Structure formats: structure tokens, C-alpha cells
Amino acid sequence: MDASILWNLNWKFCEGFSESYLYEDAPEAKTVHLPHTVKELPLSCFSHSAAAMISTYTKELEITPQMEERRIFLTFDGVMTYFELFVNGKRAGEHKGGYSRSRFDITSLCHAGKNRVTVRVDSHEREDIPPFGYAIDYLTFGGIYRDVWLDICSHTVITQALIRYDLTEGEALLSPELILDHQGEPIQAVAELSLRDTNGHEIFAYEDTLSVHPGTQSLSLRQEAFANPILWNPDAPYLYTVEITLTAAGNTLDRHQVKTGFRTVDCRHDGLFINGRKWKIMGLNRHQSFPYVGYAMGKRAQETDADILKDFLGVNAVRTSHYMQSEYFLNRCDEIGLLVFSEIPGWGHIGGEEFKKVMLQDVESMITTQYNHPSIFIWSVRINESLDDDELYQKANDLAHRLDSSRPTTGVRYISNSHLLEDVYSLNDFTYSDCDPEGLKLFRGRKEATGLNEPVPFLISEFAGTAFPTKLWDTAYKRTVHARAYARIFSQSNLSPEMLGTFGWCAFDYNTHGDYGSGDKICYHGVMDMFRIPKYAAYLLRSQKDPEETIVMEATTEFSRGDNQGNKLSAPFMILTNCDYVEIEMYGREPVRYYPDSRYIGLAHPPIEVEEEIGVWQDLWQDGQIIGYYKGRPAATKRFLRDSFLDDLEVTADDRSLWGDYVDTTRIVCRVKDSADTTLVYYHGVIQVKTQGNLQIIGPDIIPIHGGYAAFWVKTKPEAFSGKGEAASVTIGMPGAEVEEKEIQMELKPSGWRVG
């Protein structure tokens, strides 16, 4: 490939479509950059069909003399939900499905000089495209919400390289498969494979000759053994770079680079094994949506989500509920060793013939696009929570196995006794609910769920969810019950020999239809809110981290006498910690020591339950404190104030250095706190945000504080970027509060990418 240009800048966008837009823009068309959403939405309380529309994107494509004689491709990483592509008024093709990549050869429609690309996007919930046709519990938004790439290529292009391998003792037997697209006479081409380690050193190379015919074809390089591969493991995620160079008669035709890792995956009834080592899944489901802009968030936000899951929350797996997610997200999962359960689009409903056709295309697209990600340990090839359809699901399962014999398959059901056509039975199980938080039955169990006497590989793909909706500003009691659900279920799952593990529903709150959620178009089922602010359940997960890495101690109380369940003065609450024990001082009494609770013995670090009252009504309410001890020494201290009041606004930015030449984003989190660092969960007030330099806030610039937090993302303005390093800043004030304004300095830099 001569060049691959991130083709995201300066599109023209307007709502609606008319034939005339194939040739000229609507007067109201405005300049936008990708990723883009057809409609920015309020945080909540909007119509769930606000983004359902036809819209038009256009962009000029300049074919320079160097590009003549070359092949020109446009690749769309994700457009919700259906689109047609036109070049100079002629139709280049269409694509169904908002989560799959599509690629178009537009060479024959282009001419020297200025060309016009028009994309007609349909973001209605069309019944011929999964997940639509009935009701679904998430919003899918609309628009060209992932990147577009302009590729300038020779007549022979490697469109995909699937780095297939078998691992034997001390060797990786490579047999890479190339998908080639060739124009012209048949040729003999040489494919040279080069394998580089993380330092960029070539450690293995070989070449093979391929007979290439006109059209699209799959060709495999002969099998070659590469000795002593360093294996990819979740706790040591080693990645190799594979570069394949295709030449003919001494000319380079194409060069294709992918990253991959070598490992084996085995899902047996007694566990999930990566390279023969057993892993118990403690995972979360992730929706890819963000406030205001829905799905339209780029590379950094996708990567940060993976980091939040692995680094902050400390989970070891994520389910991409309920669709294929960004390559940036998956790349990051590979890099940090976060296991991925990758799923096709769908939710509860199987549509007609066209729907099924698109579903099978999605299976194929998911597997071929994501094949090289070592983090993906399983393909989920059923529509989430649909009923049995043996004919369709046999096809989906066979297709998945044909495309990838190295990974197991599964499909997610909520029903018991569903026909198991795949390798693993996955169950969404909401048996345990906040109606009966003391209830002993947490889930159905393998035999009850599968109806099978023989042990089959089994996992829980969702729990909690509707059974524990939780807002950041709910009472501490409610937020504690949510955290306790995670403690009970993960503890039991860890102890259970009959499941590979469990995934909680879900990582982050998300926008949804009126049919679901809290009626305000938000589903508050996350362990974090839509801004990725942690609820107590998040700290239950985080407290499972190794105390040598980080000490965690979070008490699930605001420390108040008049806001507890059942006329209690201080208890009950939990302390989510990886300390060995804690000492609590309240009401000026002697410290009381508490140990991790044996009811959660399956957890590495069981939480502490503080159930009995420490003081009596006549006692004076005084400052209190909790001290966490690790290896006999105080490792964490949390003070609580009798007279707690607003002292400051803490402001943190995820990143201080952003790319200026494409739309880059970072999140800024503001927290109101008292002088003992306690979050003021019930504070009512707002922050006001101003940006200086080439930065812009996403969403409104006056933001209410909820649950003690106000967070937002800022994005760079590539149209105004100088191309060199630049300074920018964000100031955050609290109108009406006696708190100093905060300023965050940022630096904007060129990315080094080719951006157009």
C-alpha cells in the first residue's frame, strides 16, 4: 500500500438526503470531523428515536497525478446502521450493519483532480439489520462513528492477513492466510513474512511463492515452524509484529502489518485454560457508548476504557455486549492482557431472512476482522438472549468453526435447557436480586441451566443488571447492596468448580430506550456511571487487586447518623479493602477491629461487613476514622468529619498531552470533597468549564454535580491546529461556591499519522 490516510477531517454533514447532494452540498451542510454522531443528545430525558434519520456526509477526494494508475479504497470502520456510498454521483456500494467494517474499491469511479464522495446514512432501527426488529435495551445512535481510511494501493492488495498457527512443544507452526484482491493478469508473487519482537527486532522470516489470480482470493503461505515463541498470557501479554510483503518481478505490491500473540485457549467443563493454565473469569460487560455523542468516540477513549477495566477495576475479562467493538479497544486488550468474549450484534430477537443473512455476515466479519487478537478467547455467535433456532445457530456455529478452528464458540441465553450447539453454554442469570438480598440462591447452576447431565463448559455472561439498578447518588445502603451482590456472586463463582467464571452486568451505565432503564433513557446498571465514575461495586472489584500493587480501602458509607436503613446510627456498611484488617473509631470510642468476612471466602480479598452499631444515640457524633492494616502496619487511613462541608473541588485529567491533528479526547473528572477527602455525594451545585486554545468541551459547559462528581470530555480542534506543539488549557469554576477555580494545562502535539 502506498499510503493509508486517516480520512476523518472536514466532511460536510446534513440531515436528510436528496439526489442533488450527490453533486453539491445542501446549503445547511456543516463541516464536521469523524468520529461523528448524527445528533448530539442531552445526557438523559430525550426521545429514543432522536437519532433515527437519513443523513448525508460528503467529502472531496483529490486524485493527484501520483495516485493515477493506483487503486483507491475507502474503508469504513463503523457506520450506524446502513449506508450507501457514491463517488461522483455513481453508486459504489452499500453496507448493512453498524458494527462491521466495510471496504470499497472506488478506483473505477474516480478521475484525475477533484472527486466527490457522498455517503447516505440510514440510522433508523431497520428490522433487516441486527439488533433491530423488536425492543432492545441500548441505544445505537447513528452516523459515521468510527474512522474512515483512504488507502492508495497497487493492483494487488492484501486486504487481510490471518496469522494462523498451531502451538506445539516449543514451536509455533505458522500458516498465515492472506486475503488478496488482485486486478489484472494472473501473476506469481512472493510473500515474505517477517516476525518482529516487541523491540522491533526481526527474529524470524521466510518467504513463499503464490499464484495470484484476478479477483479476491484466500491464499495460505506454507507452514513454517518458529522456535521458542514467547507466549501471550493475560499477566504477560507478549505481542509480535508480523509484516507481510508481497512482491512480483522485483516490485513491491503491498505490505501489510498486524500485531498478534501466540497462546492456546481451551474451554473445558473444569475451566478456561490459557496455555494450559487455568483462569477464572471475573469480568464485566461493556457497552461502547458515551454521554452526548453516543458511539462517536475515537482511539484514546476506546483504549482508556480497556485500561479502566483492567487497571482500575482489576477485572480479567470483558464481554463486548452486544456487538463487535472498536479495534482500538481490542488492540488495547491485547496489550494489557484483558481477555475478551467477543459477540455479534443482537438482542433477544431473530428477524426474517435478510436479518439472518446479515447476522451470518456479522459472524464472518467479526472473526476475520478480529482474528489476530490474542485477547479474544471465545466467539459468541448467537443473538444475545434469543430463543433456540437450531437451523440458524448451527449455521453460525459451523461458520465460526470453519473460519477459526483455534477458538471455542458460545452463545448467550437466559433460558434453561437451550440446545447447546456451541462449545460453551453461556447464561445470563439474574436469580439473585435486590428483592431478596439475603437470599441464598445466587444462580441456577450448570445442570439446572443446561438441562444436561454431563458436565459441559459453562459460564455466566451476566448477573446483577436489572436486579440491582444503582445510581451514584442513591442512598449508601442501595449502593452497598449493589457492591454486596458483586461480592457474593464473584465469591461463589470463584469457588464453583462448574463454571468458567462470570461477567457482571455491566461496566458502565448507558443510554437506552424508554422500554428499559430508569425511564430517563439511562440504564444505571454499571459499576461505573456513564462518565466512568466508580460506584461502590467498582471498589469491590478494585479491592481484589494485590495490595503489593495498590492498597484499596473504601467504606460504603457517607458517615451520617440520619441516612441509614432501618433507623440505624452508623451500621451496616462494608469496607471494600485488600488490607488484612481495619480498625474503626467512631463516637470517640476505642477503635474496634474488623476482619475480612468469611462469607466471601471465594474472593482474594473479602470485604469487611460492619453490622453492629458502634455507638448509641446519646453518644456525641464525632469525627471518626478507619485505619487499614497490611502486614501489621497502617496502610490506609480514612477520616470522617462530624461537621463535613464543601472544602474543595478536586480536578483530574486522564491525559495532559493530546494529538492536535485529528480529533483526540480526554476525560476530566471533578469531585467535590470535604477537608478529609470525603466525596460530598449529595452536594447540589454546578461546575462551569472554559477552554483556551484548540480544545473544545463535549456536551454542555455548565454541568450539574451528581453523586459528588461532574465529569466531561474535551476534544481537540484539528481544523485550527498549527501542526506544531501548542499549549491549551481548561478552567473549571464552581459558580456560587467558595472554591478556587482550577486550571488544567494541556499540550497538543502532531500525531505523526497521515490525516486528511
Ligand code: GAL
Ligand atoms: C439482559 C440483557 C442486557 C441488559 C440486562 C439488564 O437481559 O442481556 O443487555 O439489558 O439484561 O439487566
